[in-house]
Amino acid sequence: MHDPMKILLAAPRGFCAGVAMAIDVVDILLDVLGDEPLYVYHEIVHNRHVVDRFRQRGVTFVERLADVPAGATVVFSAHGVSPAVRSEAAARGLTAIDATCPLVTKVHAEAIRYARNGFEILLVGHADHQEVIGTRGEAPQAIRVIESVEDARAVRVASPDRVVCLTQTTLSMDDAAAIIGVLQSRFPQMRQPPGEDICYATTNRQHAVRRLAPLAERVLVVGSATSSNSRRLVEIAETTGTPARLIDDAGALDVDWLDGAAAVLVTAGASAPEDLVHDVVRTLVRRFGAVVEQVIVDHESVDFNLPVSLRREMERRGRNPGTGRIRIDAPGALQRFADAEGLPVRTVPLTVDGSSPPAVTGGAR
Numbered sequence: 082m083h084d085p086m087k088i089l090l091a092a093p094r095g096f097c098a099g100v101a102m103a104i105d106v107v108d109i110l111l112d113v114l115g116d117e118p119l120y121v122y123h124e125i126v127h128n129r130h131v132v133d134r135f136r137q138r139g140v141t142f143v144e145r146l147a148d149v150p151a152g153a154t155v156v157f158s159a160h161g162v163s164p165a166v167r168s169e170a171a172a173r174g175l176t177a178i179d180a181t182c183p184l185v186t187k188v189h190a191e192a193i194r195y196a197r198n199g200f201e202i203l204l205v206g207h208a209d210h211q212e213v214i215g216t217r218g219e220a221p222q223a224i225r226v227i228e229s230v231e232d233a234r235a236v237r238v239a240s241p242d243r244v245v246c247l248t249q250t251t252l253s254m255d256d257a258a259a260i261i262g263v264l265q266s267r268f269p270q271m272r273q274p275p276g277e278d279i280c281y282a283t284t285n286r287q288h289a290v291r292r293l294a295p296l297a298e299r300v301l302v303v304g305s306a307t308s309s310n311s312r313r314l315v316e317i318a319e320t321t322g323t324p325a326r327l328i329d330d331a332g333a334l335d336v337d338w339l340d341g342a343a344a345v346l347v348t349a350g351a352s353a354p355e356d357l358v359h360d361v362v363r364t365l366v367r368r369f370g371a372v373v374e375q376v377i378v379d380h381e382s383v384d385f386n387l388p389v390s391l392r393r394e395m396e397r398r399g400r401n402p403g404t405g406r407i408r409i410d411a412p413g414a415l416q417r418f419a420d421a422e423g424l425p426v427r428t429v430p431l432t433v434d435g436s437s438p439p440a441v442t443g444g445a446r
């Protein structure tokens with residue numbers, strides 16, 4: 082008789098503070114606008130389910146501001162936009178609500194500051210990602226996008242003593258370190274901003290996968306193919322030697338691939354809703370009789386205020402924006418799910434040696 086499959090649920094996983102804030106912005110606007118149409122420029126966050134759920138509630142997603150009727154309300158997504166987009170929205174008389182994550186805005190501010198001071202900016206990231214397009218738009222004449230170690234080896238700069246390196250917030254820490262290492266060896270005087278650009282949520286989710294994937298025989302990352310940080314989680318799991326797959330939802334589970342695995346690590350990208358994780362857990366429990374253990378690798382307590390543009394719009398319409406603080410609590414949501422399903426879930430901290438953690442700190446009974 083085999084032991085039942087163990088589901089190791091990584092914590093932290095799923096929504097970060099920026100995603101939670103952006104989703105709340107759209108939620109609140111749907112309520113505030115009533116029957117008025119609401120437009121979102123690009124996917125509000127890179128998750129198919131989030132976007133589809135908003136579409137079903139009447140939100141129109143556009144790839145060009147020209148598709149938003151003059152005078153309508155448009156939300157800029159969590160990934161940020163370039164100044165050209167903000168100007169176009171103003172010129173067309175749109176009410177623009179900016180749901181850009183404050184940690185992306187921080188990188189924009191760094192780009193503006195260094196460009197003003199005459200620096201060449203090497204922006205490490207994916208050239209076609211919305212965040213990089215937006216950041217680059219702050220100072221296109223000063224910014225060069227570096228996508229790879231090869232780019233880092235080939236890039237030429239006019240003044241090696243006036244170079245700074247910025248990064249996309251959702252990169253793999255290992256990939257970014259390799260690229261930045263090459264740039265540093267080529268331009269020893271290159272500056273880096275005092276704070277990390279790769280954000281806390283990306284760092285923590287990658288750290289959890291790096292620690293937990295070796296304890297599992299398969300890794301499932303809940304997230305969409307468009308989500309940069311979700312794809313990085315799959316890559317990181319694979320670098321530890323554990324096969325990993327990205328799945329949008331429980332419908333994409335391949336039970337043959339999971340059959341016989343003693344332990345499966347389940348995590349989720351920063352834009353993946355927690356209820357999709359619960360669906361995956363439920364399916365694995367029913368199919369394999371799996372037992373669930375949530376492993377806390379890091380604690381997160383970051384949250385953001387509602388954007389000023391939304392608060393102003395609410396006040397203009399006589400609505401009280403309240404404290405506007407958005408909180409996320411995946412472990413708490415898991416406990417409510419487990420209680421509702423009558424599912425035993427142990428929640429344990431990761432031990433120093435990364436093996437079979439002993440202490441139970443919560444979770445459903």
Ligand code: SF4
Nearest residue numbers: 097099100182250280
């Ligand atoms: S992944 Fe990081 S930068 Fe992106 S929205 Fe979340 S907190 Fe902000």
